[in-house]
Amino acid sequence: MQWRKSAPYSACALTLCVLFSGSALSQSTAIAEDPRQGTGLNLRVETTLVQIPVAVTDSLNRFVLGLQKDDFHLLEDSVEQHVAHFSGEDAPLSVGLVFDESGSMDYKLRTSQAAVAQFLKTMNADDEAFLVEFSDSAKLTVGFTAHTEEIQNALKKAQPGGLTAMLDAINLALREMKKAKNSRKAIVIISDGGDNHSQYTSAEIESLVREADVQIYAMGVFEPSLPFGLTAEEVSGPRLLSEIATQTGGRAFAAALTSDLPSVAARIAVELRNQYVLGYYPKNQARDGKFRHVEVKVTQPRGVSVLKAHWRLGYYAPTQ
Numbered sequence: 269m270q271w272r273k274s275a276p277y278s279a280c281a282l283t284l285c286v287l288f289s290g291s292a293l294s295q296s297t298a299i300a301e302d303p304r305q306g307t308g309l310n311l312r313v314e315t316t317l318v319q320i321p322v323a324v325t326d327s328l329n330r331f332v333l334g335l336q337k338d339d340f341h342l343l344e345d346s347v348e349q350h351v352a353h354f355s356g357e358d359a360p361l362s363v364g365l366v367f368d369e370s371g372s373m374d375y376k377l378r379t380s381q382a383a384v385a386q387f388l389k390t391m392n393a394d395d396e397a398f399l400v401e402f403s404d405s406a407k408l409t410v411g412f413t414a415h416t417e418e419i420q421n422a423l424k425k426a427q428p429g430g431l432t433a434m435l436d437a438i439n440l441a442l443r444e445m446k447k448a449k450n451s452r453k454a455i456v457i458i459s460d461g462g463d464n465h466s467q468y469t470s471a472e473i474e475s476l477v478r479e480a481d482v483q484i485y486a487m488g489v490f491e492p493s494l495p496f497g498l499t500a501e502e503v504s505g506p507r508l509l510s511e512i513a514t515q516t517g518g519r520a521f522a523a524a525l526t527s528d529l530p531s532v533a534a535r536i537a538v539e540l541r542n543q544y545v546l547g548y549y550p551k552n553q554a555r556d557g558k559f560r561h562v563e564v565k566v567t568q569p570r571g572v573s574v575l576k577a578h579w580r581l582g583y584y585a586p587t588q
């Protein structure tokens with residue numbers, strides 16, 4: 269997936285990224301009668317349900333709603349699967365906000381705070397959120413809460429300074445997300461780009477993200493300058509987030525101005541609430557822990573511009 273750029277390369281890229289819990293695995297157990305044992309109910313059958321959130325847009329990048337289950341075809345490792353569960357309805361979210369306070373965020377801090385405020389305005393009564401802040405290190409500032417003003421009040425105290433431990437902050441947010449009460453989960457990261465002070469490597473975080481079944485969105489704001497003014501971290505940061513977004517079914521956005529951040533944050537929030545969820549029981553029931561590739565195809569209706577689906581590209585099978 270390519271970054272959608274509306275301005276030249278710059279000295280610094282401001283990145284907003286959303287990691288959305290994607291193909292969550294859940295296990296159900298059915299008890300059926302074994303005909304060899306008379307009427308005893310003693311046959312246990314365990315199945316794994318895989319859920320794939322899918323966003324569908326048209327050629328003008330507008331969300332396409334109103335599609336039905338029969339409009340989707342889902343394949344796992346090139347084998348078509350039966351869509352057993354289908355939903356196009358909004359559901360409560362558990363959201364983690366990961367906010368960059370490193371020194372390079374100095375003049376971008378106020379606009380980034382406005383972007384968070386805009387995102388929080390979209391939250392519903394059943395949603396919950398937490399806040400992780402980071403610069404040289406990452407810290408959990410506000411645990412899960414339904415009172416979003418607690419997060420905004422904490423961010424008002426933010427002071428820029430230090431280096432950027434973004435990957436460590438993502439790891440901390442993934443751990444905190446295990447406490448979520450809702451099945452749909454998102455992590456929103458507000459940062460100006462590349463990591464230069466984390467203990468975790470990008471490869472380690474990419475592996476953790478895949479195992480956590482997250483969906484990632486990224487948004488970058490580029491200043492009008494040439495790429496030779498960028499540090500190695502600033503060059504690799506947006507590219508890394510774009511690569512992660514592609515494999516998890518998310519999208520990478522770019523804005524021309526820092527002031528565009530709040531409107532793009534609102535756009536991402538709207539997309540989170542306009543997704544279809546396809547659930548299926550894999551025909552391959554092997555519990556081998558291997559990565560399974562997923563493909564989603566959407567039937568093209570007549571008289572409608574070309575549709576494009578965005579979904580996570582796979583999941584890891586359970587091991588037991």
